Amino acid sequence: MSRQPASRARPKGRPTRKKKPSIVDRILARIPLSHVALRRIATWAVVLIALGGVYVAGAVTGVNASVGNALAEQIGKAGFRVEQIEVRGVKRMDVTTVYAVALDQKSRAMPLVDLNLVRDRLLQYGWVQDAHVxxxxPDTLLIRIVERTPAAVWQDRGTLSLIDRDGVYLEPVSANAMPDLPLVIGPGADRQEPAYQTLMVAAPALKPKVRAATWVGNRRWDLLFDSGETLSLPEGEDEAAKALKLFAEKDGTDKLLGNGYIKFDLRDPTRMVVRKPDPATRAPSPKPTATGKPETTKSDRAPTRDTV
Known part of the structure; x- marks a missing residue:
């Protein structure tokens, strides 16, 4: 009886040889993105290339751009469509206005959203100094707003408005909620706000003491101080700055403000005319008349004037 050779049993526990990952797999493993994100990026790259090819072909052959628009709409249906608006930098502007501008599109497919148009529309609002869109x-528009900074309150014909240092209108202001900002008064005072800011640089110590500045006759400034005095400055930016600096120096040495004066006139920069109230201008006590009504009298005496 012949013996047949027994089949050799496969050794137990011997590991199977694993297939080495390809170079592409190793490169993708090093990229800090999920497979889902990588798939979306790859899809986006492909559709962009395809869209670019369609537009190039249209430009060469004269094919209507509706083909490209149709492809862009298909991209939107694939998930690349505006579904969210993320707004940053808004502190005082109404954020719903930003949303409304961003969503005012003919199509919300990402390739068809006009970023420049959104930015241009946002720049039409006073609060928006700059915008980045x-x-x-796959589905978000990111909008960064750079807001203007309020610099003054402009009063004209009984209306109060908030403006920035360039005189740009921001929003109306209620008289019951006046912010702690300089008040500029008169027609055209808003356009003179940059000049007013430059003027106050000449005498920074006086700036916190100014309650209001009135633009007179579209030519010059009258400053009203917290202590109640008015300072009339001459015409011309340089002349006004020199006069204000001179007044600040005199106030520093002679303490003009808060010392009983009512007006300082420096419209002629070579001399300063000072006015102070005359006690004799007080109206006498009303005397009864035959009708029983008090008799009113008027004083024709003006405040005293001194030239310095």
């Missing part, structure tokens, strides 16, 4: 794939 970008896409964040």
């Amino acid at each position: 970008s896409r964040r794939l």
Whole structure:
């Protein structure tokens, strides 16, 4: 009886040889993105290339751009469509206005959203000094707003408005909720706000003491101080700055403000005319008349004037 060779049993526990990952797999493993994100990026790259090819072909052959628009709409249906608006930098502006501008599009497909148009529309609002609009794939528009800074309150014909240092209108202001900002008064005073800011640089110590500044006759400034005095400045930016600096120096040495004066006139920069109230201008006590009504009298004496 012949013996047949027994089949050799496979050794137990011997590991199977694993297939080495390809170079592409190793590169992708090093990229700090999820497979889902990588798939979306790859899809976006492909559709952009395809869209670019369509537009190039249209430009060469004269094919209507509706083909490209149709492809862009398909991209939107694939998930690349504006579904969220992320707004940053808004502190005082109404954020719903930003949303309304961003969503006012013919199509919300990402390739068809006009970023420049959104920015241009936002720049039409007073609060917006600058705006940056970008896409964040797959479905978000990111809008960064740079707001203007309020610098003064402008009063004209009984209306109060908030303006920035360039005189740009921001929003109306209620008289019951006046912010702690300089008050500029008169027609055209808003356009003179940059000049007013420059003027106050000449005498920074006086700036916190100024309650209001009136633009007179579209030519010059009258300053009203917290202590109640008025300072009339001459015409011309340089002349007004020199006069204000001179007044600040005199106030520093002679303490003009809060010393009983009512007006300082420096419209002629070579001399300062000072006015102070005359006690004799007080109206006498009313005397009864035959009708029983008090008799009113008027004083024709003006406040005293001194030239310094």
